[in-house]
Amino acid sequence: MQVRVRDKDPLAQFLGWFSIGLGSAQITAPRLLCTAIGADADGRAPTLMRFMGLREITQGTGILVRTRPTTWLWSRVAGDVLDLSLLALVAVKNRRARTAFAIANVLAVTAPDVYESRFLSRKKGPVRSGMLIRKAVTIQRPGTEVEQAWLGASELRRKVDESGASVRFAAAPGDRGTELIVEFEYDPPAGDLGAAVEKVTGKDLATQLSDDLRRFKQQIETGEVLRSEGTPDGHLLADHLKQRAAQPLEEAVR
Amino acid sequence: MKATCWMGRNNVEVTTVPDPTILNDRDAIVRITSTAICGSDLHLVDGYVPAMKRGDVMGHEFMGEVVEKGRGVGNLEVGDRVVVPFPIACGSCWSCQHQLFSLCENSNPNARLAEKMFGFATAGIFGYSHLTGGFAGGQAEYARVPFADVGPIKIENGMPDESVLFLSDILPTGYMGAEFCELGGGEVVAVWGAGPVGQFAAASARLLGAERVILIDRFEYRLRIASEHLDVETLNYEEVDSVPEALKELTGGRGPDACIDAVGMEAHYHGPGFAYDRTKQALRQETDRPFALREAIMSCRNGGIVSVIGVYGGLIDKFPMGAVVNRGLTIKSGQCHVQRYMRPLLDRILNGEIDPTFIVTHKIPLSEAERGYDLFKNKKDDCLKVVLKP
Numbered sequence: 093m094q095v096r097v098r099d100k101d102p103l104a105q106f107l108g109w110f111s112i113g114l115g116s117a118q119i120t121a122p123r124l125l126c127t128a129i130g131a132d133a134d135g136r137a138p139t140l141m142r143f144m145g146l147r148e149i150t151q152g153t154g155i156l157v158r159t160r161p162t163t164w165l166w167s168r169v170a171g172d173v174l175d176l177s178l179l180a181l182v183a184v185k186n187r188r189a190r191t192a193f194a195i196a197n198v199l200a201v202t203a204p205d206v207y208e209s210r211f212l213s214r215k216k217g218p219v220r221s222g223m224l225i226r227k228a229v230t231i232q233r234p235g236t237e238v239e240q241a242w243l244g245a246s247e248l249r250r251k252v253d254e255s256g257a258s259v260r261f262a263a264a265p266g267d268r269g270t271e272l273i274v275e276f277e278y279d280p281p282a283g284d285l286g287a288a289v290e291k292v293t294g295k296d297l298a299t300q301l302s303d304d305l306r307r308f309k310q311q312i313e314t315g316e317v318l319r320s321e322g323t324p325d326g327h328l329l330a331d332h333l334k335q336r337a338a339q340p341l342e343e344a345v346r
Numbered sequence: 347m348k349a350t351c352w353m354g355r356n357n358v359e360v361t362t363v364p365d366p367t368i369l370n371d372r373d374a375i376v377r378i379t380s381t382a383i384c385g386s387d388l389h390l391v392d393g394y395v396p397a398m399k400r401g402d403v404m405g406h407e408f409m410g411e412v413v414e415k416g417r418g419v420g421n422l423e424v425g426d427r428v429v430v431p432f433p434i435a436c437g438s439c440w441s442c443q444h445q446l447f448s449l450c451e452n453s454n455p456n457a458r459l460a461e462k463m464f465g466f467a468t469a470g471i472f473g474y475s476h477l478t479g480g481f482a483g484g485q486a487e488y489a490r491v492p493f494a495d496v497g498p499i500k501i502e503n504g505m506p507d508e509s510v511l512f513l514s515d516i517l518p519t520g521y522m523g524a525e526f527c528e529l530g531g532g533e534v535v536a537v538w539g540a541g542p543v544g545q546f547a548a549a550s551a552r553l554l555g556a557e558r559v560i561l562i563d564r565f566e567y568r569l570r571i572a573s574e575h576l577d578v579e580t581l582n583y584e585e586v587d588s589v590p591e592a593l594k595e596l597t598g599g600r601g602p603d604a605c606i607d608a609v610g611m612e613a614h615y616h617g618p619g620f621a622y623d624r625t626k627q628a629l630r631q632e633t634d635r636p637f638a639l640r641e642a643i644m645s646c647r648n649g650g651i652v653s654v655i656g657v658y659g660g661l662i663d664k665f666p667m668g669a670v671v672n673r674g675l676t677i678k679s680g681q682c683h684v685q686r687y688m689r690p691l692l693d694r695i696l697n698g699e700i701d702p703t704f705i706v707t708h709k710i711p712l713s714e715a716e717r718g719y720d721l722f723k724n725k726k727d728d729c730l731k732v733v734l735k736p
Contacts, residue, residue, distance in 0.1 A: 232440045268440055302458075310452045314436040315418065318492055319369045320470065322399065322480020323455040332459055337401030338473065338480045339349065340366040340490065 103208050104155060105284055107168060110201070111152030118145025129179065130188035140178070147171060156284040159221040162212040169209055172202040222279030225298050229305040231312055232269040235261050241312050242272070248304050255297050272308075274301055294329075303329050348736070349486035350715040352402045355393035358719050360712065363403060366482065366490035371418035374494030376430060380507035381408035381484050381712070383722050383732045384515060385541050385610070386657045390475065391719060394611055394633060395659050397459060397476040405485030406432035406472040407514040409507060412498075413488070419495045428498035430491050431684035432515045434470035434481065437496035441469075448681035453493065454479045463660070468681065485715060487736040499688045508709075508733060509695055512546070512702045518687035519655055520546025520608070524554050526653035526678040527604035531555040536593055536602040536645060538638040540568035540580070542705045542731045543655060544608035548578045549700060551606070560596065562589060564614065567728040575704040584616060590645040601647035609638035610656025626663055633660030643669050643677075654679035705731045712736040 118125055122138035122145070131137045151171060154164035175198050183191045231238050239261055242249065252259060257276035264271045278298065280286035290296040306327050307317050317326035322338040349363045366375055384407050389395050409429040412422050422428065435442050435450035442450050450469035454460055457467035460477050470492070473483015482490065491498060501510050520543045527535055535551040537544050540563035548559045559578040563569055569580035579596075586592040594601055611634035614620065623635040642652050643666050652675055670677065694700045707730045710718055718732040 230440070232438065232443065306457060310436075313438045314372070314452050314493070316370050316372065318434075318436075318453055318455055318470070320455045320480045320492075321366075321369075321482040321490075322402070322476050324369065327455045327457055329458050332456055335397075335399055335456075335476050335480055337351075337399045338476065338482045339351065339363040339401055339403045340347075340482055341369070342364050 101211075103204060104161060104165060104212065107165070107201075107205065107208060108152045108155030108161070108284065111148045111155065111168065113152075115145040115148030115150075115152060118142065118148060128190060129182065129194035130186055130191035131182045132186075144171075144175070144178075153285065157282050157286075159283060160212060160215065160219045162209065162215075165205065165209040165212055168205045169202065172198055172205055176202075221283075222277050224275065225278045226273060226275045227298060227301045227305055228271055228273040229309050230264050230269055230271050231309045233312055235263060235270045238270040238272060238312065241308070245308060248308060251297075251300070251304070257297075257301075272305065274305070299329055303327060347487040348712060349403045349482070350405060350712070350734075351400075352390060352398050352404050353400055356391060358391055358404065358716050360715050363401075363482075363486070366488050368414060368416045369490065370492055371416040372493050372495055373416045374412050374419050374422055374491045374498070375414040376408070376410040376428060376484075376489050376491055376498075377413045378408050378410040378484055378487060378489060378736050379427075380410070380511045381405050381486075381734050381736070382511060382514075382516075383407075383485070383715070383718050383734065385543065386474070387719075388723050389611060389657060389659065391723065392612065394627075395475045395477070396463070397456075399476060399480075402473065402475070402480075403482040403484075403486055404473045405483035406474055407511065407516065408472075408484030408489060409501070409511050409514060410489075412494075415494060421495050422498065422500070427501045429501060429510050429513045429688070430472070430484065430489070431497045431499075431513075431518075431688060432471055432474075433497075433681060433684055434472065434479065434492050435496055435685055436493050442496070445683055445686045447497075447683040447685040449683075456480055471681075485712065485734060487712070497685055499692060501692075503696075505695070506703075508703045508706050509701070510692065511733065512542070512705075513684075513688050513691055513695075515682065515684060516542045517546050517691055517700070517702050518684045519543050519682040520548075521550040521687055521691060522680070522682045523547040523606045523608060523653045523655035524550035524556075526655075527551060527554075527556070527606065527651050529555040529604070532557045533603040534558045534560070534597050534600075535604045535606065536560045536562060536642070537606045537608055538562050538642055539608035539610075539656060540565070540572050541608065544606070545572055545576065545705055545730075546702065547606050547608050547653075547655065548572060549576050551604075552577055553694075553699060556604075560593065560602065565725055568730060571704065571730060589641050593645045597647070601645055601650065603647055604651040604653060605642035605646045606653045607639050607642045607656045611635060611658050613637040613639075623663070632663040634658045634662045636662040636665065640664065640666055643675060646673075646675055649674045651676045651678060655682070657681075706733055708732045710734060 122141035123133045126133045126137045155161040179195050260273045262271045319326050322335045347365050353359045412426045433448040434453040435447035436452040439451040453470035460467040470479030533556045535556040537548045540561050548561045551559045561572050562581045564584045613635045615637045626632045712734045721729040
């Protein structure tokens, strides 16, 4: 679970990634995009397209890295105005339906840009960064037994300690055993961009912890971590994407 | 060993795969004596269940003889004859202790995938995609059964395979569908789908006290099998303009007290709406065609119960929530908690209250599984249920 204690919201995040996506396309395939908006695919237009792509990527990075990216969001609005002026020039010259479609698309994204910029401009008080992340699991056993098992799980405990996370045990309501709750502050370098990199490379503690807690629960409740033919090492998110076919394993294991 | 493998959409092949081995202490290896093709296997073959992988061994209805067991299995011996329930359940988590075995918290090694799809994870299931764990299935010569000390039920007398095989899935599933209807005696129950599960749901509804049961399908042979073996009425939906209208008039203008959807995500019907749902499904704008479900909701009497045991996989469209809310309907659903029903239903079979053998129309060797799928999927040769013999 993420308890949101920062300023950036999903809309700003979306617009940041949108900038990066559009910018990458503009830089890698400028001619294609020129054709798509009804401009000439030769002459100076593709070069200009590349510059606009560079601008988009810079803005996207700014939005994703900064904690309260108000200025960067306003720069997107300015970018939209620039895009619209350029498209107007194209429209005057060529009069193609594709240009009108491109203008409609820019207008469609200008609306959330303005909305989000105004939203962030109205925010007051100190800028808050970082997130409080909580991962919890309920184990169908009395508290003493769960705490005992936690003491035995030295590797998991070291990982939690090193990240400065706090661990709590609480009796689950309605006689449902024990809740094990791990909480930590997550403030990755380079904001959302850093978080995405950590997630992709599997270094993201929140994801690791939810795997670990699930395995910890299984070990206590059933005495084993269940393996399947498709996922022979048991539950690990990193393995989910490289599943084998669900047919018996070639090698005898254990 | 030989096993029936999913090789892509509309492509099932019997091929040679490695023999299963014990992977966890609480595993057992079962030599399969009978296994069946389930309607939900067709959803896999038709490509509507995500996260299948080429080479997956299919099948979740099977029984056989224990030939090997891990050191954590105390209650079974090598040589025991067992029926294996399709959900894999640990027996010790909160869900298992509350008899919600198909929601076991510890039996799905791909729980994260399932959480993304469904919000929370469900139990592992044999041969039923990687969303439910990526376990090899039972349409094979041997199967590895995890948590073998919890699920499998011993068959200790000489009952023939066909009498007890369906304890693995469809008999308990049909029974649970009828149990959802909270029958106290005197009710009218309508059942959509006269496939094996629908037949068992209709039989169970009668057993649990329904005064009238109306079974709905479009295949005459299925309706004929039902009227020959069960004390139920039948309705061929292709012979009426509107099923809800017909049911309304058949029930004195009230509507059935409970409606059971035993059809699920690949409903057929006639009318322009079919093209709508089929197109949306083909374009992946919805994963399931919920026509039977819509009809069940629209047909049910005010304040009645809609019991959904047909399988749905993802998202549906044009769901009549207004009818549910304003007419006070209750929807109950779930993958069957098979372990909960095996013992009582085995007793009913032994007492002669239910004889599940009437649904078997085809018994063929495992090596001909491809033909079995073709017969069952395309309703050829009046096929209602295929049992495979390894």
